Amino acid sequence: MNRFTFLATPIALGLATMLGACSPMPAHQTPALPVPVAYAEAPTGSASSTLAAQLGWRAFFADARLAGLIEIALNQNRDLRVAVLNIERARAQYRIQQAEGLPTLNAAGSGSASRSPADLSATGQAGVGHQYSATLGFSSYELDLFGRVRSLNEQALQSYLATEEARRSTHLSLIAEVAGAYLTLAADQERLQLAQDTLASQGQTYEMTKRSAELGSSSALTVRQVQTSVDSARVDVARYTSQVAQDRHALALLIGAPVPPELMPTGLPARLNPLAELPAGLPSDLLQQRPDLLQAEHQLRAANANIGAARAALYPRISLTASAGTASSELSGLFQGGSGSWSFAPQVSLPLFDGGAGRANVRISRIDREIRLAQYDKAIQTAFREVSDALAQRGTLGQQLEAQQSLADASAESYRLSQARFQRGVDSYLQVLDGQRSLYGAQQNLISVRLTRLSNLVTLYKALGGGWEEGGRVAGG
Secondary structure (H helix, E strand, O other): OHHHHHHHHHHHHHHHHHHHHHOOOOOOOOOOOOOOOOOOOOOHHHHHHHHHHOHHHHHHHHHHHHHHHHHHHHHHHHHHHHHHHHHHHHHHHHHHHHHHOOOOOEEEEEEEEEEEHHHOOOOOOOOOEEEEEEEEEEEEEEEEOOOOOHHHHHHHHHHHHHHHHHHHHHHHHHHHHHHHHHHHHHHHHHHHHHHHHHHHHHHHHHHHHHHHOOOOOOOOHHHHHHHHHHHHHHHHHHHHHHHHHHHHHHHHHHHOOOHHHHHHOHHHHHOOOOOOOOOOOOOOHHHHOOHHHHHHHHHHHHHHHHHHHHOOOOOEEEEEEEEEEEEOOOOOOOOOOEEEEEEEEEEEOOOOOOOOOHHHHHHHHHHHHHHHHHHHHHHOOOOOOOHHHHHHHHHHHHHHHHHHHHHHHHHHHHHHHHHHHHHHHOOOHHHHHHHHHHHHHHHHHHHHHHHHHHHHHEEEEEHOOOOOOOOOOOOOO
């Protein structure tokens, strides 16, 4: 390199430092929360307790069978695998954009030979000329004086981080979906077992009533009334058998493999975790906990960086091309003294007239940022509603469960008394049938309330951001 090159480099760096302080990329400001500062349904003192985001899924889902299924899902689920591959793609794109800020060095060697005919030769004789060269240099390296490359680099970084949060969101959603499918399967198994027990009990009653009618002790009406109870139970057995099979298929799709028999639920668990309460914290905590909100914020930052890139495109663009090496007409003299060569070609491109396209691009980037801001606000509002709804439901589920258990106990006692009165000839079998139907319905509803209570915990855990904990090596991760 000659002296001009060594002088140009520090001057360019000085200009880049001076003008870089006036970057056209606007400073990012986190918007104010578009929701109340506290949850109306949150228990007093929950904000100071351990947050859900600090609780890993292994600690929350204490059921061994459910934990085993989640483990399989985190290794086999195809949606999560796609999310992991998207991260790898975004990471590669970010590295490509990072490379734009550095010159790309290339080594080149060339050789050429040409023959000149006699009538074109200065000597009047035909001749063959040779030229060989070996150079090292860079081409079209942009001096980022106005922050265009830095803005694009920031946009790529934020897009990569948003993809990472999308993977976390998929991870958390998968855990919640597996837990929900597991609980639904357990509840339907209990409903099937209840229907089978009812069918067996009513079947025995039907056979006894038929023999009694044959002996003249019962009427044909009583036989038909008992038969309606038996047929109703048969319908439920068939329906819940089909539903259990469908639940098993849905669970297999989520975990990406057949459900191992040893991990099949035997019934609804009494509780999912050892915690008495799952603290809600404050709405502002969601900004650091929920991956979908973090994803929306990174997308907002990426849109903000695009404004800087669009603005910088309105300013001059300076690029440098330089090379140094050796050249000779003889291959043997390529690296001998006096064969050195160099070239330096700066280029300035100044947009003068583009029909307003440049300013339109700035306008588009600003509108894109406003769109991302609206989506960010909506994501926060949606998260606030999900947490508030789960808290509101949790506040009454204990009372519902207590009341439903009391109703089931009362229905069982009523059914027992109606059977005793029928056997003594005080009431008709219609009273027994009504009592049996009431008991069956109360027991089915009790299963539903228990399922709702456990599902509410899963929903609240997901709505609060859950805890980030890897469950194994995901393919591609």
